[in-house]
Amino acid sequence: xxxxxxxxxxxxxxxxxxxxxxxxxxxxxxxxxxxxxxxxxxxxxxxxxxxxxxxxxxxxxxxxxxxxxxxxxxxxxxxxxxxxxxxxxxxxxxxxxxxxxxxxxxxxxxxxxxxxxxxxxxxxxxxxxxxxxxxxxxxxxxxxxxxxxxxxxxxxxxxxxxxxxxxxxxxxxxxxxxxxxxxxxxxxxxxxxxxxxxxxxxxxxxxxxxxxxxxxxxxxxxxxxxxxxxxxxxxxxxxxxxxxxxxxxxxxxxxxxxxxxxxxxxxxxxxxxxxxxxxxxxxxxxxxxxxxxxxxxxxxxxxxxxxxxxxxxxxxxxxxxxxxxxxxx
Amino acid sequence: xxxxxxxxxxxxxxxxxxxxxxxxxxxxxxxxxxxxxxxxxxxxxxxxxxxxxxxxxxxxxxxxxxxxxxxxxxxxxxxxxxxxxxxxxxxxxxxxxxxxxxxxxxxxxxxxxxxxxxxxxxxxxxxxxxxxxxxxxxxxxxxxxxxxxxxxxxxxxxxxxxxxxxxxxxxxxxxxxxxxxxxxxxxxxxxxxxxxxxxxxxxxxxxxxxxxxxxxxxxxxxxxxxxxxxxxxxxxxxxxxxxxxxxxxxxxxxxxxxxxxxxxxxxxxxxxxxxxxxxxxxxxxxxxxxxxxxxxxxxxxxxxxxxxxxxxxxxxxxxxxxxxxxxxxxxxxxxxxxxxxxxxxxxxxxxxxxxx
Numbered sequence: 001x002x003x004x005x006x007x008x009x010x011x012x013x014x015x016x017x018x019x020x021x022x023x024x025x026x027x028x029x030x031x032x033x034x035x036x037x038x039x040x041x042x043x044x045x046x047x048x049x050x051x052x053x054x055x056x057x058x059x060x061x062x063x064x065x066x067x068x069x070x071x072x073x074x075x076x077x078x079x080x081x082x083x084x085x086x087x088x089x090x091x092x093x094x095x096x097x098x099x100x101x102x103x104x105x106x107x108x109x110x111x112x113x114x115x116x117x118x119x120x121x122x123x124x125x126x127x128x129x130x131x132x133x134x135x136x137x138x139x140x141x142x143x144x145x146x147x148x149x150x151x152x153x154x155x156x157x158x159x160x161x162x163x164x165x166x167x168x169x170x171x172x173x174x175x176x177x178x179x180x181x182x183x184x185x186x187x188x189x190x191x192x193x194x195x196x197x198x199x200x201x202x203x204x205x206x207x208x209x210x211x212x213x214x215x216x217x218x219x220x221x222x223x224x225x226x227x228x229x230x231x232x233x234x235x236x237x238x239x240x241x242x243x244x245x246x247x248x249x250x251x252x253x254x255x256x257x258x259x260x261x262x263x264x265x266x267x268x269x270x271x272x273x274x275x276x277x278x279x280x281x282x283x284x285x286x287x288x289x290x291x292x293x294x295x296x297x298x299x300x301x302x303x304x305x306x307x308x309x310x311x312x313x314x315x316x317x318x319x320x321x322x323x324x325x326x327x328x329x
Numbered sequence: 330x331x332x333x334x335x336x337x338x339x340x341x342x343x344x345x346x347x348x349x350x351x352x353x354x355x356x357x358x359x360x361x362x363x364x365x366x367x368x369x370x371x372x373x374x375x376x377x378x379x380x381x382x383x384x385x386x387x388x389x390x391x392x393x394x395x396x397x398x399x400x401x402x403x404x405x406x407x408x409x410x411x412x413x414x415x416x417x418x419x420x421x422x423x424x425x426x427x428x429x430x431x432x433x434x435x436x437x438x439x440x441x442x443x444x445x446x447x448x449x450x451x452x453x454x455x456x457x458x459x460x461x462x463x464x465x466x467x468x469x470x471x472x473x474x475x476x477x478x479x480x481x482x483x484x485x486x487x488x489x490x491x492x493x494x495x496x497x498x499x500x501x502x503x504x505x506x507x508x509x510x511x512x513x514x515x516x517x518x519x520x521x522x523x524x525x526x527x528x529x530x531x532x533x534x535x536x537x538x539x540x541x542x543x544x545x546x547x548x549x550x551x552x553x554x555x556x557x558x559x560x561x562x563x564x565x566x567x568x569x570x571x572x573x574x575x576x577x578x579x580x581x582x583x584x585x586x587x588x589x590x591x592x593x594x595x596x597x598x599x600x601x602x603x604x605x606x607x608x609x610x611x612x613x614x615x616x617x618x619x620x621x622x623x624x625x626x627x628x629x630x631x632x633x634x635x636x637x638x639x640x641x642x643x644x645x646x647x648x649x650x651x652x653x654x655x656x657x658x659x660x661x662x663x664x665x666x667x668x669x670x671x672x673x674x675x676x677x678x679x680x681x682x683x684x685x
Binding site (some may be wrong): 003025027028030031032034035036038039040041042043045046048049052053056105106107109110112113117118126128129130131132133135136137138139140141142143144146147149155157159165190193219220221222223224226227247250251252253254258280283284287295298299302305306309310312313314316318 | 379381382404407408410411413414415417418419420421422424425426428429431432433435436439458487488491492494495496499501503506507510511512513514515516517518519520521524525528529533549552554556580581582585586606609610611612613616617638641642645653654656660663664667668671675
């Protein structure tokens with residue numbers, strides 16, 4: 001863009017007042033320099049996390065080879081140390097999927113309710129309620145999940161098993177319903193509902209009023225115009241919000257630690273059995289009495305968790321950003 | 330060029346034919362809401378089918394049916410989708426309010442009996458999990474949390490605000506990259522932050538389990554929140570303010586430090602409070618960095634220190650009646666602190682549009 005273009009008032013980007021080439025005072029250079037150094041701190045921290053977790057766990061990772069992520073045994077007793085995290089890795093994903101299956105419909109309906117259906121005052125109150133839910137510390141959710149919610153949810157699990165037990169998903173061969181991935185999924189859902197709802201609400205509220213009016217004018221019902229106009233328009237943002245929630249669900253530690261029974265034996269689909277896994281919770285569970293080698297193995301598990309969440313989170317941000325860019329056109 | 334029209338003094342409200350309601354619609358809607366509830370109540374009290382099963386098998390289908398039928402009578406075929414939509418929305422709303430209500434009410438109801446003056450001020454020396462609630466408390470953990478959060482704030486706030494200044498004010502070549510990195514950092518799981526600090530400074534014997542290690546781990550989690558909020562706030566500083574400062578011959582440092590930051594002061598405080606609220610309840614990183622203690626420790630550089638989240642973790646794990654009451658008590662205190670911080674952010678950002 002050339003500088004001779006006539007600029008429309010109110011539409012100019014903030015100019016860069018201070019060009020790089022122009023001579024600057026010493027204090028200005030010092031100021032910019034220190035700001036740049038400080039701004040790069042996040043890059044520094046992320047690189048340092050990779051280096052420290054990677055270098056400390058490298059010997060263990062080499063020794064265990066690929067079976068570190070594919071095997072199902074964790075033992076330090078027989079003199080031979082075996083560290084394999086597959087059940088925890090799989091369990092992390094299973095919990096997150098159960099959490100998303102519960103949270104996504106609830107969040108999207110809730111966002112639709114806030115934006116389109118609820119009276120103005122109720123949607124204001126509901127926005128605050130969602131913010132409060134997001135602000136509750138995970139330790140408190142864990143405490144509540146362990147002492148209050150587990151009983152209720154175990155009852156739901158038992159009923160599911162009683163009436164739908166012929167579906168393999170709801171089979172239970174332990175006759176015990178507490179501390180199952182089903183309950184862990186519910187607890188995760190409570191923690192990610194606010195994340196998905198907030199993002200969905202924002203993108204749904206940006207649906208152009210003209211498009212909605214046009215849909216109504218053509219004789220569409222409210223549900224029809226939401227299905228044909230608002231949801232397609234907000235799809236990218238909602239998917240991004242779901243991915244952000246997924247990132248949170250993968251890294252959740254304390255709440256899962258209290259409501260899930262961690263077993264080093266992969267539980268593929270029996271979500272009502274009291275057997276499950278979660279990398280982050282496993283790290284807390286094993287950390288206290290770990291041998292030096294075991295500590296390094298835990299750092300390796302943390303490294304894998306870090307890389308996993310990093311990818312999910314970056315993908316989420318990319319999707320949200322892309323959907324916002326599309327909207328400007 | 331834009332032409333602004335003056336606002337009409339008495340704007341004519343557009344007619345809304347779809348919003349018109351006659352008496353029969355209201356009555357049929359009321360029946361559609363009340364009838365399923367009555368059936369549910371009747372079955373619940375007369376049969377022995379468990380409540381959740383009734384809700385899923387009887388109440389939902391019936392509610393969908395009645396809502397669908399009344400909408401159909403009201404608006405024809407198009408109304409059925411609307412009925413599904415409203416039943417779904419109200420269900421989601423009810424579920425979330427019930428879950429949140431359960432969390433908050435159980436913390437208040439079960440935590441309140443533990444709260445007394447000594448619980449807030451005494452520390453945990455000579456206290457076993459079965460000691461009576463009149464002795465011992467979370468005083469040491471309150472001070473510990475304060476110390477760790479203070480350290481994290483001192484580290485994360487300057488770095489976070491500097492990142493925001495770089496993106497909005499300096500607009501350097503790497504602005505997009507810095508924003509990308511901040512976003513990537515906001516996804517770091519709390520346990521990974523703890524593991525990193527453990528590997529970087531505790532395994533290498535720089536310091537042991539201590540408040541400074543916990544503060545550093547907290548700072549990693551706090552920085553992205555502060556940076557992203559501060560960035561949004563600094564964007565709101567009017568261009569004219571910067572223009573005026575530059576036109577008067579201010580240097581870059583002066584524009585930022587003396588003009589932009591003071592203008593955005595309230596918003597920046599909000600960013601700090603949001604950052605504190607984000608970290609104050611995190612347990613996982615502290616388990617690996619501050620460990621736990623029973624005594625009051627105000628030396629940030631050595632010896633373990635107790636914090637509220639870790640106190641809850643410790644007492645929940647031990648499983649005795651009184652210790653669980655202590656955990657609920659500490660949870661209530663934590664919840665109150667979070668509520669105060671939350672109220673503070675809303676108070677500070679109440680007239681965002683009026684002044685920045």
